[in-house]
Amino acid sequence: MQNLLALVFVSTVALAWTRAVLAEDVQDLVGQLKSPTADVRRDAAQALGKLGTEAKAAVPALIASLKDENMFVRRYSAQSLGKIGPAAKSAVPALTKSLEDMRKEVAEAATEALGKLGPDSVPALVHALKNKGNDGSIRRKAAEALGTIGPGAQEAVPVLIGALKDKEIRTEAAGALGEMGPPARAAIPALEEAIKAKGKDKTYKKSAADALKKIQSSK
DSSP: HHHHHHHHHHHHHHHHHHHHHHHHHHHHHHHTTTTTHOOOHHHHHHHHTTGGGGGGGGGHHHHHHOOOOSHEEEHHHHHHHHHHHGGGGGGGGHHHHHHHSSSSSHHHHHHHHHHHHHHHHHHHHHHHHHHHTTTTHHHHHHHHHHHHHGGGGGGGHHHHHHHHTTTTTHHHHHHHHHHHHHGGGGGGHHHHHHHHOOTTOOHHHHHHHHHHHHHHOOO
C-alpha cells in the first residue's frame, strides 16, 4: 500500500513538474512571436502547434500573429490555433478574416483551423463555401472543415445539399454530409439521385454512396 501511495505521489509531482515546464515553454515561445527576426517568429508559431491544447495560453498571441507581415508566420499561427482546438474558439473572428488573406496558403490554413474549433466556425465556413469568388481549394477545404465539425455543423446541411450540384466541390460536400450522420438525413434524396445519375464521376459517386451509408446506418 505504501509503495502504491509513493508511486501516486511521484506521478503527481512528475505531472505537475511537466505542466510547469510546458507553461514556461509556452511563455518563452509567446515571447519569440514578438522577435524582430521572421524565422524566429515562424519557428515559434510552428512549435506552439506541436504543444496542442497545452498551448492554449498562447491563443491571444497567435491571434495577433495572424496579422504578421511574414506569410509563414501567419500560416503557422493559423495551423497552431487549429491544433489547440476548441480551447482556441476565441480565434474564430480573426481566422475568418484570414480567409481573405492574399496568400492562398494562409487562407487554406485558416479554413482548416476553423474546422477544428467547433460549431462557432460554421457561419464563416458556410460563407467561404458559397463564395464562388474564392479559390476552389478554399471552397473544398471549407466543405471538409464542416465535415470535421460533424453533427455540430448541421445548420450547413441545406448549403451542402446545394453544393452537390457544384462540380468544383460536390465530392467534398458529399463527404461532409456523411460525417454529419443522421442530422444530414435531409440530404438522402439528393445523394440517392447523385448515385443514380449518369455522367457523374466515380469519385463523386463513391463519396455520395459512402455518405448515404453513414447517414442511413446511424439512424
